[in-house]
Amino acid sequence: MSHTVKNISVVYNPINQNNTFTSGDFISGQVILDVANDTQMQSLSVKIKGKARVCWSEHYGKTTVVYSDKEKYYSVERFFVREDKTHGNEHEMLRDPSGQPYPSVVAPGRHVYPFTFQLPLQHFPPSLEGSVGKIVYSLKAKLSRSMRISSKAKAEFHYVPSPDVSNPELMAPQYGTKEKQMKLFTSGSVSMNIKTEKMGYNLGEGLKVLAEVQNNSSRAIKPKYCLYEKYSFFARGKRKVHTHDLFKEEGEPIEPNSRKTVTKVLLIPPSLTTSILNCKVLKVEYRLRVYLDVPYASDPEIKFPVVILPLQSLSGANSATNSDFGIWNQPAGGNVYTNPLPMPPSAPPLNVVGQPGQFGAPGYDGPPLSQFPAPGQCAPPSYAGLPGQFVPSASHQSDSSAPPPYLDYQLYPQLPDHPEKS
Template sequence: MSLTVKNISVIYNPINQNNTFTSGDLISGQVILDVAKDTQMQSLSVKIKGKAEVCWSERHGKTTVVYSDKEKYYSVEKFFVREEKTHGNDHETLRDPSGQPYSSVVAPGHHVYPFTFQLPLQHFPPTFKGSVGKIVYTLETKLSRSMRISSKAKAEFHYVPSPVVSNPELMAPQYGTKDKQMKLFTSGSVSMNINTEKMGYYLGEGLKVLAEVQNNSSRTIKPKYCLYEKHSFFAKGKRKLHTHDLFKEEGEPIEPSSRKTVTKVLPIPPSLTVSILNCRILKVEYRLRVYLDVPYASDPEIKFPIVILPLQSLSAASSGTNNDFQIWNQPTRGNAYPNPPPSAPPLNVVGQPGQFGAPGHYRPPLSQFPAPGYPGPPLSQFPAPDYPGAPLSQFPAPGYPGPPGQFGPSVSHQSDSSAPPPYVEYQLYPQLPDHPEKS
């Protein structure tokens, strides 16, 4: 920074105890400028913007290839001072509190320039920082002077979607069944029927799993549970994956030639990143794996997709716009959540990398895959990775004019050299379809 400009910074005013913002919120703040002597400004501006970006490199023989991509959500700039000949009329010019234009010449001392933005009513992915990708929302200020390098400063703010769930697909139960015949050192067979109450869970909520296990083998077996996550990054037709087990728990042993029904409640850590399914270049997904620990044999398992929902912030309680999960913020009486957690934890902690891949998974029947005996509604809007090609045309996404796409199976290796198919078009979730994936 030059000797003339001693300090330039931008700050904003929190609107709730978690210091988070959501669609439609007003975000106000100040640009602070300290100068040592009279200073002639060409322009002084403040900008609000949101974007996602990914970047990583891979070695291919002796060559290093860099994979990167960006996705911009919005960018709005306002000027306190500007030269008309250098800027068009598409930017708003702010005035001082008395309604007068700001002077382009500032005297020595401390100067404060207040501003206010309204966040767009569209809903965007939440703030996120991963190993090779991030989603950031920032306020930036820029001071331009003749024959001088521009002085800049920025501040990041935390954006979260804030829904009240009214989509029955997220609240519908999930079912899975698995039978396995034992070989070699273990004889007989085992089978299990697993169901969860729903697919969508709030941060801090309990995930209830009901397991009915028939042990007709010669060994004592034990049901086990694992919640894990997957971060997927996309660029130049490549896909990079990072997986991480969040926690593992186990149930009571089940003796040979016995049948047992076990109920397990798994806590959703309040520090997790909410599911990110509406970004073209990165995704954050979760999966529950239920398996039987069988000695001297491969373990039969069932996997379920889990969608982590954000808690509702006070600033968005009165908003009526649609959000990331095709659900709506509506006035409610009593509790705002169908299954509220005991408290509202901060939403500014980023989780670890993880995976969302899955053979052996059975989902509630999709409308094009009818299954007798299933009491719940069809889940045509949330096809499982094990049902490749389930159409998602009922999810229109404003601003993403690509053709309707499909979910295919995803991959388990770290990158895929094949080019991704056209992006999916549906409500607020434009994303790359998965590449073929192994367990």
């Protein structure tokens, strides 16, 4: 920052207690410029953008290879001042509250430039800060002057997509079946039929599991439950995977030569990030693993996808009713941190760069029991993705045989082999 430009900053006004924004919301704020002397500006602008990016390195002997990729959701820039207008459009220029152009020369002191954006109605992945990848939504201010280094400022805002609770695929029940013949130290066989009520769950909600277990073996067995998360990062045809067990629980032993139906309710931790399934370069997924702990033998298991839904936005009063995505001038009154500016009129729609990818999630198609839904009612069709945040430190692996990130790969084949024994 030069001696002439004392400070430049960009701030926005929260619209709810969680300080989050969702599709269609208006985000208002100000670019604040403090200068010590008369200042000639070539341009002064504010930009809103959203993007996802991953980057990591791997070592092969003495060679280090860097893998990186990004996905751009939107990037729109508007100018308060722009001397060179040969490469711009008139709709990119902003005017002061009286409708006049902003002057390119400002006197010493503080100058406030208000703005308002409307977020597009498309569903984008939520904000995320991970170990080798992140999803960032931000506002950026930039001041350009002749023969000077540009002065910049940035403010990130937290984006949370609206939950797609109307998606019937998320509410459809899931079921699976597994049978195993014992060998060596344990004789006989065991089988299980497992059902879950649905695929999509809210934070803090109970996940109900119905298990019917037939133990025809010579030993007592225990049903066990494990919920784990899986983070996948994609770049240049390479995949990096992190997995982490969230919790494990077990049921009562089932004696030899007996049949038992048990119901278990597992609490979804309220601190989890929501699922991210609509991003090209990273994914956040959850799995429920139900298995039988068989002594002296490998454990038969069934896995179900679990989609963690985002919290309902509290910003309904500021949500848009159209698909416009624009910016307007606003008067600068009020506290810039706490008082939202008046809702602006509609503006011409702008192009949004990059549509989120989609992701298929097959369901189970095992034979149902009499109390289970009939076949065809429980195998959910492909699921188009929902979102979440934060990558914990966990065991990781790389998979050079993974498909490039732009392919529409399937959910289950992506899962790394999970240890058989808990």
